[in-house]
Amino acid sequence: MESISNCSSISTPKFRCFDPSNSNPTSSNPTNHFVNFSSVSNSNPRSSRGAMGFSSKSQPKIVTGDAGYVLEDVPHLSDYIPDLPTHSNPLQDNPAYSVVKQYFVNDDDTVAQKIVVHKSSPRGTHFRRAGPRQRVYFESDEVHACIVTCGGLCPGLNTVIREIVCGLYHMYGVNKILGIEGGYKGFYSRNTIPLTPRVVNDIHKRGGTILGTSRGGHDTSKIVDSIQDRGINQVYIIGGDGTQKGASVIFEEIRRRGLKVAVAGIPKTIDNDIPVIDKSFGFDTAVEEAQRAINAAHVEAGSVENGIGVVKLMGRHSGFIAMYATLASRDVDCCLIPESPFYLEGKGGLFEFMEKRLKENGHMVIVIAEGAGQDLLSESICSMDQQDASGNKLLQDVGLWISQRIKDYFAGRNKMSITLKYIDPTYMIRAIPSIATDNVYCTLLAQSAIHGAMAGYTGFIVGPVNGRHAYIPFHRVTEKQNKVVITDRMWARLLSSTNQPSFLSPKDIIEDNREEEPPTQLLDGENCVNNKPVCKESSSTR
Ligand SMILES: Nc1ncnc2c1ncn2[C@@H]1O[C@H](COP(=O)(O)OP(=O)(O)O)[C@@H](O)[C@H]1O
Ligand SMILES: O=P(O)(O)OC[C@H]1O[C@](O)(COP(=O)(O)O)[C@@H](O)[C@@H]1O
Numbered sequence: 001m002e003s004i005s006n007c008s009s010i011s012t013p014k015f016r017c018f019d020p021s022n023s024n025p026t027s028s029n030p031t032n033h034f035v036n037f038s039s040v041s042n043s044n045p046r047s048s049r050g051a052m053g054f055s056s057k058s059q060p061k062i063v064t065g066d067a068g069y070v071l072e073d074v075p076h077l078s079d080y081i082p083d084l085p086t087h088s089n090p091l092q093d094n095p096a097y098s099v100v101k102q103y104f105v106n107d108d109d110t111v112a113q114k115i116v117v118h119k120s121s122p123r124g125t126h127f128r129r130a131g132p133r134q135r136v137y138f139e140s141d142e143v144h145a146c147i148v149t150c151g152g153l154c155p156g157l158n159t160v161i162r163e164i165v166c167g168l169y170h171m172y173g174v175n176k177i178l179g180i181e182g183g184y185k186g187f188y189s190r191n192t193i194p195l196t197p198r199v200v201n202d203i204h205k206r207g208g209t210i211l212g213t214s215r216g217g218h219d220t221s222k223i224v225d226s227i228q229d230r231g232i233n234q235v236y237i238i239g240g241d242g243t244q245k246g247a248s249v250i251f252e253e254i255r256r257r258g259l260k261v262a263v264a265g266i267p268k269t270i271d272n273d274i275p276v277i278d279k280s281f282g283f284d285t286a287v288e289e290a291q292r293a294i295n296a297a298h299v300e301a302g303s304v305e306n307g308i309g310v311v312k313l314m315g316r317h318s319g320f321i322a323m324y325a326t327l328a329s330r331d332v333d334c335c336l337i338p339e340s341p342f343y344l345e346g347k348g349g350l351f352e353f354m355e356k357r358l359k360e361n362g363h364m365v366i367v368i369a370e371g372a373g374q375d376l377l378s379e380s381i382c383s384m385d386q387q388d389a390s391g392n393k394l395l396q397d398v399g400l401w402i403s404q405r406i407k408d409y410f411a412g413r414n415k416m417s418i419t420l421k422y423i424d425p426t427y428m429i430r431a432i433p434s435i436a437t438d439n440v441y442c443t444l445l446a447q448s449a450i451h452g453a454m455a456g457y458t459g460f461i462v463g464p465v466n467g468r469h470a471y472i473p474f475h476r477v478t479e480k481q482n483k484v485v486i487t488d489r490m491w492a493r494l495l496s497s498t499n500q501p502s503f504l505s506p507k508d509i510i511e512d513n514r515e516e517e518p519p520t521q522l523l524d525g526e527n528c529v530n531n532k533p534v535c536k537e538s539s540s541t542r
């Protein structure tokens with residue numbers, strides 16, 4: 001059958017391998033880039049560093065090719081466990097899949113991060129394409145999987161859980177799947193739930209996560225001890241940037257102990273602040289739900305003289321929800337996000353713009369992301385630096401603050417009678433079930449993660465890069481945050497849609513220093529992975 005010709009998980013690669021500790025590129029199998037692996041023994045590796053497995057942190061697996069081609073590969077169990085047996089993929093005998101032409105992914109398939117290229121530009125970074133392989137590294141009855149959800153809620157969590165359970169069961173015949181309750185700390189302090197297709201049958205219709213979640217409580221040794229004691233050999237970790245940092249150290253410890261345990265991360269965040277991937281699941285649901293709050297603000301504002309609606313949306317460091325909710329709605333007059341410093345008073349400031357808009361239209365709507373204007377708040381409110389259990393900074397309520405500042409301004413020397421309604425739907429937009437498109441997306445994520453783990457890949461997150469699902473090494477998603485780049489076209493589109501001030505003058509714009517690696521993008525064009533600020537700090541008075 002054509003579908004399985006020329007594709008094997010142990011095919012000879014056409015790449016050159018670059019081991020960062022060795023400057024001589026050599027021809028080698030991309031699944032075997034880690035050098036100097038020690039053999040696996042049966043001694044207890046918990047405390048004895050290097051008794052088996054590895055003593056040092058794994059190195060990035062970089063494979064280079066012609067024309068500036070770079071593959072940023074993910075680890076594989078065979079990197080540190082020699083002579084692992086492989087088995088033919090049970091999907092080969094599954095009538096639903098065996099008829100699909102090209103069902104198995106060719107092992108040489110990679111996904112380009114850069115899709116806008118010039119004639120002479122280097123091909124740039126690629127990631128290993130996700131999907132089922134012809135050979136797998138686990139037999140069905142050998143698999144003992146677990147699933148954990150960590151961090152804040154996000155629409156679609158239950159769908160991902162459901163599809164991991166159903167995918168493992170129906171595609172690979174796996175029936176030992178444990179749900180870890182209450183996030184990372186659940187590995188060592190909470191109960192587990194046996195998960196079957198029956199248990200998860202209709203959970204995708206509910207918001208939240210049936211497993212529960214938490215912040216803090218990441219204790220690597222205790223977590224890996226628990227994985228080892230329970231005989232778990234596939235770990236599916238659903239969570240945001242903090243969670244994936246935790247997953248990365250779990251993977252390193254598992255590798256150090258030389259365990260045959262695949263660690264797969266499924267990125268979750270309502271804020272869409274995970275870099276490299278096109279967007280995170282639940283984001284579309286959040287934007288959709290935010291429309292209801294914006295509509296309400298618009299109706300309230302439009303029903304009175306000089307009505308002002310203020311809507312606060314989530315977005316701790318990244319203003320994607322606010323930006324897309326604004327672009328989708330068309331009822332928003334001004335969108336304020338963490339990446340775009342703004343100021344209130346003086347020429348070009350928010351208050352001047354508000355006066356003008358109220359005179360023109362008689363009402364207006366402001367959408368503000370929760371992380372916007374925090375520098376201004378700390379100038380006027382004496383704040384203590386507080387953190388949540390995971391170490392994330394706790395933010396002041398910018399919505400309440402800006403509402404009060406607006407009221408004070410118009411009640412003061414300006415003497416304009418206004419009616420302001422403040423709507424805070426933040427938790428409403430993330431505690432709901434996911435919409436249809438997110439459900440489909442969650443299904444793809446879950447199935448891609450399963451195929452990767454079954455094929456022996458580990459230490460990866462899965463996600464779409466330019467529309468194609470790929471396996472991405474942890475460090476690529478934990479070292480940076482995805483942010484709205486206010487010098488890119490998407491923000492310009494928003495500014496021209498709302499006609500709001502940019503709060504910037506040309507002299508404020510400094511070199512973006514965009515790294516060579518182009519960003520992947522939400523919807524189209526040029527998004528952002530560069531964490532550097534793109535404009536100088538603004539001050540509240542200009
Ligand atoms: N640098 C880190 N190393 C290990 N674990 C971490 C790290 N950062 C966060 N975690 C753990 O990940 C979990 C979720 O992190 P959090 O920041 O709350 O949410 P999110 O994953 O959604 O960003 C928590 O249990 C936290 O202890
Ligand atoms: O009240 P909580 O649960 O700490 O969540 C608040 C935070 O969670 C978020 O929705 C996203 O956080 P994570 O995805 O990092 O968990 C932020 O927008 C918000 O600041």
Ligand SMILES: [Mg+2]
Nearest residue numbers: 151240241242
């Ligand atoms: Mg986070």
